[in-house]
Each structure stands twice: as C-alpha cells, then as structure tokens.
Amino acid sequence: MATITKRVWRNKGGKHQAWVVSYTDSEGNRHREQFGTKRLAEARRIDVEGQIKNGLYRASAQTTTVEDACRGYLTVLTKQIERRERVPAYLDHEASCIWNYICPKPGRKTHFSGGISGIKLADLTARSVGSFRDRMRAGGRSVKGARRVIGTLTRVLGYAVSEDLVAVNVSRSVRVTGKRGEGSEKISPPSKEEFAALLSACRNGFKVAVIFSAATAVRISELFALTWSKLDLDNAEVHIDSRVDRKMNRDTTKSKAGLRTIPLARALVSTLRDWRCETQFGEDFDLVFPNSLGKFQSQTNFRRRLFLPAQEEAKKAMAAEGKLYRRFGWHYVRHFAISLWIESGLSEKTVQTFAGHATLAMTMDLYGHLFPSKAHHKTMDTISAGLYPGYADLNPDSA
Structure with a gap:
C-alpha cells in the first residue's frame, strides 16, 4: 500500500513543506514521489494503489516520453528491415507520421505544433490522444490522414506495451470520424x-x-x-x-x-x-x-x-x-x-x-x-409480389 508523509524543512527562504508518496511496486522496488500539496499527493496515492492492485503499474512509464517510445519503435523497424522482415517504404511511412505529427520536428515540410512528444507514457490517456487527433483535424489533416497517424501511434504504444514501458495501449480506443461522406474511399474511375x-x-x-x-x-x-x-x-x-x-x-x-x-x-x-x-x-x-x-x-x-x-x-x-x-x-x-x-x-x-x-x-x-447485384432487384420483386395485389400483372418479368 502507498503511504503519505509530510516533509518540513527550513532554509534561508523560510519554512517549506511537501507531501511524499511512498510505495513498493509489484516487483518489490521502492519508490518515493514528492508533491507540493496534500491533495495532489492523495490523488497520486489512489492512482498508484489502483495500478498496482490491477497489475498495471510500470515504473518506466513515469520517465519514458512518447518520443522515447517512438525512437525505440523505429529502431525495431530498422532491425526488421535489415532482416528483410519489413520493406523500407514502411519505415519511411511510420517515420513520416512520427516526425511530422506525433513528435513534430522543425524544418519539416509539414508545419504542425500540436504533437505529444514530451508527454510521459504514464500521463498519456485516451482523452489526450483524442485531443491530439482533434488538433490534427483542426489543422487540416483529412480523416484518412489522421487515421494513418493514429494508427502509427497505436503501433508505437503497442511496442511500448511489449517492452513493459507502459501497461495499456490507450490509443486503441480512439477513433477518427468526419462529416457524413467525408473520408469515403469509394472510387469513381474515369469513363x-x-x-x-x-x-x-x-x-x-x-x-x-x-x-x-x-x-x-x-x-x-x-x-x-x-x-x-x-x-x-x-x-x-x-x-x-x-x-x-x-x-x-x-x-x-x-x-x-x-x-x-x-x-x-x-x-x-x-x-x-x-x-x-x-x-x-x-x-x-x-x-x-x-x-x-x-x-x-x-x-x-x-x-x-x-x-x-x-x-x-x-x-x-x-x-x-x-x-x-x-x-x-x-x-x-x-x-x-x-x-x-x-x-x-x-x-x-x-x-x-x-x-x-x-x-x-x-x-x-x-x-x-x-459490383452489380441483380439478386437485390429480384428480392425486392419477391417482397412486392406479396404486398401489392395484381403485382404480377404489372410486372411481366415476374411471370
């Protein structure tokens, strides 16, 4: 169980106080985190106890950022390409989504400032991923494009889960939707x-x-x-x-x-x-x-x-x-x-x-x-034959 203790000290600036949350994780490692108010410490104590109880606590999630996870993911992809398990174009696509949107870097052709590179994995929630999605859409990213970026983020967090950097892939529950018909991929070929x-x-x-x-x-x-x-x-x-x-x-x-x-x-x-x-x-x-x-x-x-x-x-x-x-x-x-x-x-x-x-x-x-479907028309004719008296007389094809 996590405990809260009050710490008080003095220096030239006067008297100071803080609240320290102490706990032992599921692997037996001891941790201490300090907060400026008792309310924040109590909230952290409840959160930590819940994570440890449910087996979701990962110490690395407190220090690993989204950008750290992205770099680790790209390193894995690079090794897969060397083993000919992936094609280079796949790495290019994932890197583009990461450095243009998830962890935007200056000097790129795409100018986007709403990334999430500095967020710790422990602080990343479905809500914060949803806000990231909304910033992309507000910045002009299409439904299809936003889905690709969120897909890359989901794979990055999947890597983080596999490495025990975080317990839950919060991106899996985030969906990208648009106005009716927006993002539709129905093809209209040339005549x-x-x-x-x-x-x-x-x-x-x-x-x-x-x-x-x-x-x-x-x-x-x-x-x-x-x-x-x-x-x-x-x-x-x-x-x-x-x-x-x-x-x-x-x-x-x-x-x-x-x-x-x-x-x-x-x-x-x-x-x-x-x-x-x-x-x-x-x-x-x-x-x-x-x-x-x-x-x-x-x-x-x-x-x-x-x-x-x-x-x-x-x-x-x-x-x-x-x-x-x-x-x-x-x-x-x-x-x-x-x-x-x-x-x-x-x-x-x-x-x-x-x-x-x-x-x-x-x-x-x-x-x-x-794809044409004559079966659909035939089914409708069968239904109509039972609804309208004299339908067979009006429809020669039904004879």
Missing part, C-alpha cells in the same frame, strides 16, 4: 470516353504502358519493376513479384497478396511482342518500361514528362467536341482496370486476387459499389 481520349494522346512505349496498366491494374511501382522475364507471353500471363520504391530501389511487393499472376488478353500479348521488337531493351532481364537509359523510371518525371502532357492533349480534344474531360491521377488507371473487371463479371474474390489486395474487405470498401 471509357475519357480513357479513350487519353489513349489517343499517348505515343510509343508510353502508350503500351497505359494499355498494359489498364488491362492488368498493376501499381506504378510494379510497372516500373517489371522485366521481360516476368512476362510469359506464350502462356499469356504476367508474374508480379517486385516493385520500385520512391528511392529508386527494387523491393518486394507491398504485401504477400501482391505476389500474383495476372492473365493477359491475346491482343495485349500481340502489343507486347511488337513493343519488345521496337525497344532497345528487349533482353530477358531488361525492364519492360525503362527510362531512356534502361534504368528505373522516376515516378515524378514519368508524370511530368508523359502523363500530364497527355492529359492536357486529351482535355483539349474533348473540349473541341464540347465535352468535359476530368483529369485524374495515374493510380486511377488502376481503378479503371478494376472497374472493367467488375463490369465484365469477375467475382469479388477474383478481383481481390488480381488486384493484389491483402483482404477482400479492402476490395469491397473501394469497389463494392461497382
């Missing part, structure tokens, strides 16, 4: 007319890259890592097993689900055969879509030099016909491909597999609204 206009504006190898991406839904990082050895044109399929990260290094796919084989249409196989004859980089281990030197393409240069000019040309072509062209990001070529798969009748599970999604839930969250 066929818009894509046709874009394709008309493409030339040479870039046109082949657009056609290939619109047929296979590969991510741009996977597109740039593709070598001819991964294209089995005789069996009309492509094997995806790697990608190029933003630092221009070859890496594994985003997840195990990214390791996949996608069938190719015969027309696309013919186009790829022609392209292999045209390009100067047609050996088995050459890149299918390299830069002019045969090296990995830069995503930034690819968008600026090829994709954006093609979009401008497509926009002008449609405007000349009195039609509107909605500009879109390169990733929407992937969305366009997946929407065509759905339209053609591929099952949800097949779409998930070909797209390389880790879970079916991810596929349905993004594209569920695109």
Whole structure:
C-alpha cells in the first residue's frame, strides 16, 4: 500500500513543506514521489494503489516520453528491415507520421505544433490522444490522414506495451470520424470516353504502358519493376513479384497478396511482342518500361514528362467536341482496370486476387459499389409480389 508523509524543512527562504508518496511496486522496488500539496499527493496515492492492485503499474512509464517510445519503435523497424522482415517504404511511412505529427520536428515540410512528444507514457490517456487527433483535424489533416497517424501511434504504444514501458495501449480506443461522406474511399474511375481520349494522346512505349496498366491494374511501382522475364507471353500471363520504391530501389511487393499472376488478353500479348521488337531493351532481364537509359523510371518525371502532357492533349480534344474531360491521377488507371473487371463479371474474390489486395474487405470498401447485384432487384420483386395485389400483372418479368 502507498503511504503519505509530510516533509518540513527550513532554509534561508523560510519554512517549506511537501507531501511524499511512498510505495513498493509489484516487483518489490521502492519508490518515493514528492508533491507540493496534500491533495495532489492523495490523488497520486489512489492512482498508484489502483495500478498496482490491477497489475498495471510500470515504473518506466513515469520517465519514458512518447518520443522515447517512438525512437525505440523505429529502431525495431530498422532491425526488421535489415532482416528483410519489413520493406523500407514502411519505415519511411511510420517515420513520416512520427516526425511530422506525433513528435513534430522543425524544418519539416509539414508545419504542425500540436504533437505529444514530451508527454510521459504514464500521463498519456485516451482523452489526450483524442485531443491530439482533434488538433490534427483542426489543422487540416483529412480523416484518412489522421487515421494513418493514429494508427502509427497505436503501433508505437503497442511496442511500448511489449517492452513493459507502459501497461495499456490507450490509443486503441480512439477513433477518427468526419462529416457524413467525408473520408469515403469509394472510387469513381474515369469513363471509357475519357480513357479513350487519353489513349489517343499517348505515343510509343508510353502508350503500351497505359494499355498494359489498364488491362492488368498493376501499381506504378510494379510497372516500373517489371522485366521481360516476368512476362510469359506464350502462356499469356504476367508474374508480379517486385516493385520500385520512391528511392529508386527494387523491393518486394507491398504485401504477400501482391505476389500474383495476372492473365493477359491475346491482343495485349500481340502489343507486347511488337513493343519488345521496337525497344532497345528487349533482353530477358531488361525492364519492360525503362527510362531512356534502361534504368528505373522516376515516378515524378514519368508524370511530368508523359502523363500530364497527355492529359492536357486529351482535355483539349474533348473540349473541341464540347465535352468535359476530368483529369485524374495515374493510380486511377488502376481503378479503371478494376472497374472493367467488375463490369465484365469477375467475382469479388477474383478481383481481390488480381488486384493484389491483402483482404477482400479492402476490395469491397473501394469497389463494392461497382459490383452489380441483380439478386437485390429480384428480392425486392419477391417482397412486392406479396404486398401489392395484381403485382404480377404489372410486372411481366415476374411471370
């Protein structure tokens, strides 16, 4: 049990007093904490006794800050990358969330002053994490972006729990919500007319890259890592097993689900055969879509030099016909491909597999609204037949 004793001393400044809370933790270690008022000491005594009784007390939580936990977490991730258990891009993402928001550092592109780096783990509560979330949202961070940061914080505190730095991961109970419809990830892919206009504006190898991406839904990082050895044109399929990260290094796919084989249409196989004859980089281990030197393409240069000019040309072509062209990001070529798969009748599970999604839930969250469901209409007709007299006479399809 914790006890409170009053301490009194004198010096040149006069008489002073303080209240000392003394207690022994569950491991037998003795602790003493001093407070300026008896009320604060009593509150601390009650808190400590409750934590020790429930097995939640961790002495390190009194001295370890959120920033200390973050640094320890990043050290663990770095070791995991060295053992090839994680990809470098994952570390970059976690570090970005930490140093931009959780423990914001000066000189970063993101200017945010509402971090929680100096808070001791013992003082971190669900309420303080909720206030941190609210500051991010007030500062203009989107629902999706705030969720990513809170997700990183949850993993940091999970690490702290595993190291016995703190007993409870208070971030797990914090949710990020927005206005109705805000943060929705439902995809609205380009129309066929818009894509046709874009394709008309493409030339040479870039046109082949657009056609290939619109047929296979590969991510741009996977597109740039593709070598001819991964294209089995005789069996009309492509094997995806790697990608190029933003630092221009070859890496594994985003997840195990990214390791996949996608069938190719015969027309696309013919186009790829022609392209292999045209390009100067047609050996088995050459890149299918390299830069002019045969090296990995830069995503930034690819968008600026090829994709954006093609979009401008497509926009002008449609405007000349009195039609509107909605500009879109390169990733929407992937969305366009997946929407065509759905339209053609591929099952949800097949779409998930070909797209390389880790879970079916991810596929349905993004594209569920695109899957047609005749069963829903049939069910409504069945219900209506029992409600409305003469419904069968009004609905010829029910006969």
